[in-house]
Amino acid sequence: MEFDLGSFVSAAFGAGAAWAGIKADLAAMRRDIDRLMSKVFD
Structure with a gap:
């Protein structure tokens, strides 16, 4: 299998996003x- 850097980078970028x-x-x-809790327990 040929390593395709472009697709790897775009996949990694997509996962990061x-x-x-x-x-x-x-x-x-x-x-x-937190907002709900502060309303309930105020």
Whole structure:
């Protein structure tokens, strides 16, 4: 099998972008949960 650097780089970049998006979603979810908790337990 021939190693194709271009497709490897684009796949790695796509995975990195997806992971960054997942981390952003998780951070937003945690902020929402923290806001809910502070309303409930205020």
